[in-house]
Amino acid sequence: MSGDRQGLLQLEGLTKAFGGLLAVSRVSFDVAEGEILGLLGPNGSGKTTLLNLVAGALRADEGRVRLAGRDITSLPARTFQLVRPLSKLSALDNVLVARLYGRDAPGFTAARRESLQLLDVVGIRGKADAPAAHLTLMERKRVEIARALATQPRVLLLDEPLAGLNPTEVDAALNIFRRIRDSGITVVLVEHNVRAVRALCHRIIVLNYGQNVVQGAPDDVLARPEVIEAYLGKASADFQ
Amino acid sequence: MTILLQNAVFGLLIGGLYGLGAVGLSLVFGVLAVLNVAHGELIMLGGYVSVWLFTLWRVDPFVSVLAAGPLLFLGGAALFRLLFTRLASYSEEVRIKNSILIGFGLALVLQTLAILAWGADERAVTPSYAGRVAAIGNVVVPLSRLGAMALAFLVLGGLHLFLTRTRAGTALRATADDDQAATLVGIPIGRIYLTAFALGSALAGVAGALVSVSDAISPAIGLGWTLKALIVIVLGGMGNIFGTFVAGLFLGVAESMSGFLLGNAYREVVGLVMFLIVLSVRPRGLFSR
Numbered sequence: 001m002s003g004d005r006q007g008l009l010q011l012e013g014l015t016k017a018f019g020g021l022l023a024v025s026r027v028s029f030d031v032a033e034g035e036i037l038g039l040l041g042p043n044g045s046g047k048t049t050l051l052n053l054v055a056g057a058l059r060a061d062e063g064r065v066r067l068a069g070r071d072i073t074s075l076p077a078r079t080f081q082l083v084r085p086l087s088k089l090s091a092l093d094n095v096l097v098a099r100l101y102g103r104d105a106p107g108f109t110a111a112r113r114e115s116l117q118l119l120d121v122v123g124i125r126g127k128a129d130a131p132a133a134h135l136t137l138m139e140r141k142r143v144e145i146a147r148a149l150a151t152q153p154r155v156l157l158l159d160e161p162l163a164g165l166n167p168t169e170v171d172a173a174l175n176i177f178r179r180i181r182d183s184g185i186t187v188v189l190v191e192h193n194v195r196a197v198r199a200l201c202h203r204i205i206v207l208n209y210g211q212n213v214v215q216g217a218p219d220d221v222l223a224r225p226e227v228i229e230a231y232l233g234k235a236s237a238d239f240q
Numbered sequence: 241m242t243i244l245l246q247n248a249v250f251g252l253l254i255g256g257l258y259g260l261g262a263v264g265l266s267l268v269f270g271v272l273a274v275l276n277v278a279h280g281e282l283i284m285l286g287g288y289v290s291v292w293l294f295t296l297w298r299v300d301p302f303v304s305v306l307a308a309g310p311l312l313f314l315g316g317a318a319l320f321r322l323l324f325t326r327l328a329s330y331s332e333e334v335r336i337k338n339s340i341l342i343g344f345g346l347a348l349v350l351q352t353l354a355i356l357a358w359g360a361d362e363r364a365v366t367p368s369y370a371g372r373v374a375a376i377g378n379v380v381v382p383l384s385r386l387g388a389m390a391l392a393f394l395v396l397g398g399l400h401l402f403l404t405r406t407r408a409g410t411a412l413r414a415t416a417d418d419d420q421a422a423t424l425v426g427i428p429i430g431r432i433y434l435t436a437f438a439l440g441s442a443l444a445g446v447a448g449a450l451v452s453v454s455d456a457i458s459p460a461i462g463l464g465w466t467l468k469a470l471i472v473i474v475l476g477g478m479g480n481i482f483g484t485f486v487a488g489l490f491l492g493v494a495e496s497m498s499g500f501l502l503g504n505a506y507r508e509v510v511g512l513v514m515f516l517i518v519l520s521v522r523p524r525g526l527f528s529r
Binding site: 088093111 | 406411413414417420421422424425426427
């Protein structure tokens with residue numbers, strides 16, 4: 001599917017071993033600009049390791065990562081998995097500071113206006129002046145997403161952003177992500193929640209034992225026997 | 241009653257300067273975790289800027305503020321580069337302890353240099369309006385002190401706008417909150433440290449020039465101002481500009497009242513007693529949330 005377009009983010013034969021354990025083994029794929037790519041796989045299948053390799057938090061043993069054609073494999077960390085909120089600052093200031101020191105930062109007034117819009121996108125405009133320490137977990141996640149967007153990343157890497165949320169909150173979060181998707185940003189999403197992945201992603205890739213098992217449109221991939229096998233075991237795949 | 245009110249007014253007027261003197265120290269401590277005990281000496285230097293400009297060219301002390309601020313900004317930046325930069329890589333606790341040592345050394349050096357340069361005598365600025373007062377009922381308000389207080393309030397308002405309405409100010413607050421998280425956002429905290437220290441010094445310079453409007457300047461005034469600033473910061477709570485200002489007013493009034501009611505010898509004691517009580521009962525400060 002992505003063969004006809006030059007990918008914004010390109011992975012070539014990425015491999016990472018921890019001791020004798022091959023966590024990621026020769027994984028290659030492209031992410032097109034504006035695409036939302038879902039990474040699925042059972043626990044221990046190497047999703048988070050792969051994300052860390054892309055983010056530069058881990059060094060790959062082999063393989064290349066390219067962003068817009070430029071080799072970024074061995075550059076220092078580009079994103080941080082753990083967003084650390086500034087707890088005494090207000091929600092707005094948290095987003096504002098990220099906007100002011102992000103890519104293509106505008107002047108203060110414009111940055112403030114954009115930050116308020118981002119708080120609107122994630123649905124907590126009403127809490128703009130509340131200190132981050134006073135927000136609930138869900139609200140803090142929203143601030144984190146707004147902060148991530150405020151830095152105007154070329155690619156947004158999200159590692160299980162829906163973890164720990166109840167079904168109502170998942171629905172609310174899905175609405176936020178739909179708006180992010182519609183804004184045209186490129187996203188690589190690691191997520192266990194199959195419903196969320198189906199609703200959001202243009203394409204998904206399933207990893208198992210650190211290898212790229214299958215990729216394609218969400219509905220096709222999720223119906224494939226080898227995917228069901230990877231998730232539920234062989235017997236259930238036969239049963240299907 | 242009138243005398244009480246009169247004392248309260250004097251207390252308020254001097255208290256505004258206590259607040260301004262403390263804000264710079266509070267800013268530096270909040271952002272860098274550096275306790276610059278030579279802050280009072282920087283106030284002293286600001287006072288001498290005003291004294292000299294007046295002695296040489298009859299420059300009005302309120303105008304000298306415009307020189308004392310920028311001069312101490314540059315001086316503060318140089319001092320930071322020279323003495324405090326290398327502290328930045330240490331943990332907060334080590335930083336605070338060592339900064340106190342460095343600060344004491346710096347205070348001694350600055351005091352001695354001031355004595356060498358200008359002698360140990362007190363020097364005063366005597367503008368034409370020095371003794372003028374406005375009378376409200378039976379209460380007398382010295383105009384020069386009222387002007388100093390108004391300007392102190394304006395400067396603090398400007399500082400508030402800087403911290404909440406500019407890029408650098410926002411970064412300063414983020415760094416004060418959590419310097420590691422600030423680094424993650426991409427804030428160059430080395431530069432923010434430098435800015436905070438220089439800005440804190442500039443505020444000391446402005447405070448010093450305003451002190452010279454109504455009080456004599458001598459090389460020895462520094463320690464007293466550092467102590468007042470520490471008391472005010474403890475009363476007002478960290479990182480709260482207007483809390484600090486109100487605490488300054490509070491200390492000013494408390495000193496002047498107790499000086500009147502208990503005798504002048506007890507002026508200073510009251511501040512220190514309040515300092516100890518607040519530290520043991522409400523260490524976050526009277527005005528912090």
